[in-house]
Amino acid sequence: MTPVSQNRDGDTDILDGSMNHELEAIVVGAGPAGGICALELASAGIDVALLEKEALPRFKLCAGGFSERAQDLLGLDISDAITNKVEAVDFLGKHRSRLRKDSTSIFGSIVDRKLFDAIIVDEARLAGCAVYDGAGAHSIEREGGLFRVATQDGRTFTSKALVGADGSRSVVRRHLGLPNLRRRGVTVMFELLPNTDVNLESTTIKLDFGVVDHGYMWIFPFGKGLSVGAVTSNNYLPGARAKVLEYIEDDEALSSGFDVKFLGGCVVPYWTGERRVGDGGCLLAGDAAGLVDAFMGEGLSWAILSGRIAAEAIITQRGAGRGPLGLHARYATALRREVLPELRKAYWFGRLAYKYKEPIFKLVSRLSFDGDVFTKMTRSRVSYRALIARMFRQLIRF
Numbered sequence: 001m002t003p004v005s006q007n008r009d010g011d012t013d014i015l016d017g018s019m020n021h022e023l024e025a026i027v028v029g030a031g032p033a034g035g036i037c038a039l040e041l042a043s044a045g046i047d048v049a050l051l052e053k054e055a056l057p058r059f060k061l062c063a064g065g066f067s068e069r070a071q072d073l074l075g076l077d078i079s080d081a082i083t084n085k086v087e088a089v090d091f092l093g094k095h096r097s098r099l100r101k102d103s104t105s106i107f108g109s110i111v112d113r114k115l116f117d118a119i120i121v122d123e124a125r126l127a128g129c130a131v132y133d134g135a136g137a138h139s140i141e142r143e144g145g146l147f148r149v150a151t152q153d154g155r156t157f158t159s160k161a162l163v164g165a166d167g168s169r170s171v172v173r174r175h176l177g178l179p180n181l182r183r184r185g186v187t188v189m190f191e192l193l194p195n196t197d198v199n200l201e202s203t204t205i206k207l208d209f210g211v212v213d214h215g216y217m218w219i220f221p222f223g224k225g226l227s228v229g230a231v232t233s234n235n236y237l238p239g240a241r242a243k244v245l246e247y248i249e250d251d252e253a254l255s256s257g258f259d260v261k262f263l264g265g266c267v268v269p270y271w272t273g274e275r276r277v278g279d280g281g282c283l284l285a286g287d288a289a290g291l292v293d294a295f296m297g298e299g300l301s302w303a304i305l306s307g308r309i310a311a312e313a314i315i316t317q318r319g320a321g322r323g324p325l326g327l328h329a330r331y332a333t334a335l336r337r338e339v340l341p342e343l344r345k346a347y348w349f350g351r352l353a354y355k356y357k358e359p360i361f362k363l364v365s366r367l368s369f370d371g372d373v374f375t376k377m378t379r380s381r382v383s384y385r386a387l388i389a390r391m392f393r394q395l396i397r398f
């Protein structure tokens with residue numbers, strides 16, 4: 001049988017029927033990190049294959065909060081994947097006291113991850129990348145500077161450059177013997193679908209910092225319904241599922257008129273400090289490298305940026321006529337410059353803000369801030385560095 005790959009419109013591409021493939025680069029995992037990396041590589045004329053273990057398009061557990069900065073980094077038209085525009089944010093403190101509400105402009109969007117990820121993969125396909133779904137990498141060997149990836153459908157892919165963009169339980173990371181991501185966050189998520197005519201605030205997101213230790217509860221619009229979940233930067237969230245259910249039942253606006261469905265729970269690989277992001281000719285991007293903002297739990301923009309940087313490193317290395325030996329060093333240097341400073345600050349800001357939640361959020365909400373501190377954070381237009389510096393300046397003036 002000739003293997004095929006399906007795009008989001010259900011059209012099929014006939015793929016190379018052979019079982020052994022020699023390439024210039026292999027990307028494992030067709031999330032945003034892998035998709036954008038494969039797109040960039042194929043656009044630069046590099047012979048690349050994108051391997052995905054699920055059948056595409058696939059479901060991904062995610063609230064879909066997509067900041068304006070992430071949109072700038074992506075640079076693709078994703079309007080088909082947007083379920084809601086976010087125009088207002090409610091911040092809630094202990095006992096649901098409201099700290100702040102802002103509704104002056106658009107903060108970003110909520111995206112349907114199944115459609116969103118499929119748009120990126122389709123672009124990669126159009127640029128010439130061979131996409132193999134149902135082709136999970138299950139064994140990876142390194143031999144004389146070459147990576148040999150065997151997939152669950154019996155294929156073998158060989159290449160000098162390998163990108164592991166296979167999420168928080170990265171097989172690439174494990175097979176290369178890189179240390180596990182030591183400290184992670186945890187999240188659970190429910191979907192609420194209206195079963196009667198309910199009047200939803202479909203452009204407002206709610207973040208409740210008064211319930212979960214070292215984290216928050218979110219209520220996001222999702223199309224005609226809602227997603228409700230909890231996330232913590234702790235290693236575990238005891239009774240997480242029951243806690244969110246109780247939260248939903250306690251809220252009149254949520255407890256009637258909706259069918260409530262548990263979607264799942266998993267780890268969120270928060271960035272907590274220096275970690276290896278690859279080895280030799282192998283690079284890790286997105287969740288596989290642990291690149292998630294440890295204060296807000298935002299991972300999409302970092303997945304996109306790191307996927308791009310991984311591709312740039314491979315393209316530059318190839319352009320310079322160099323082998324894959326210095327590839328990891330090149331990538332790590334670029335990440336240290338463009339990604340890690342901000343993630344480090346998110347980590348320290350998160351530790352402080354979650355330890356002294358109430359006083360900090362009360363204080364911050366009272367600061368006059370050239371606009372609003374939370375607005376800037378949810379828009380992700382302002383760096384933590386600038387934010388913290390301005391907060392201190394304001395404090396000194398008191």
Ligand SMILES: Cc1cc2nc3c(=O)[nH]c(=O)nc-3n(C[C@H](O)[C@H](O)[C@H](O)COP(=O)(O)OP(=O)(O)OC[C@H]3O[C@@H](n4cnc5c(N)ncnc54)[C@H](O)[C@@H]3O)c2cc1C
Nearest residue numbers: 029031032033053063064065136137166167286287299300
């Ligand atoms: C409940 C929840 C809510 C979230 N909400 C937000 C949010 O609102 N905003 C935000 O910015 N971030 C959010 N995040 C984080 C965000 O989802 C991730 O940071 C983002 O998906 C990372 O992208 P990625 O491409 O690195 O990995 P992923 O999106 O996880 O993609 C990895 C891909 O690799 C595939 N794969 C895995 N193993 C293999 C294998 N062996 N071989 C081949 N393929 C493989 C997987 O099937 C998957 O398709 C949330 C996360 C969770 C869990």
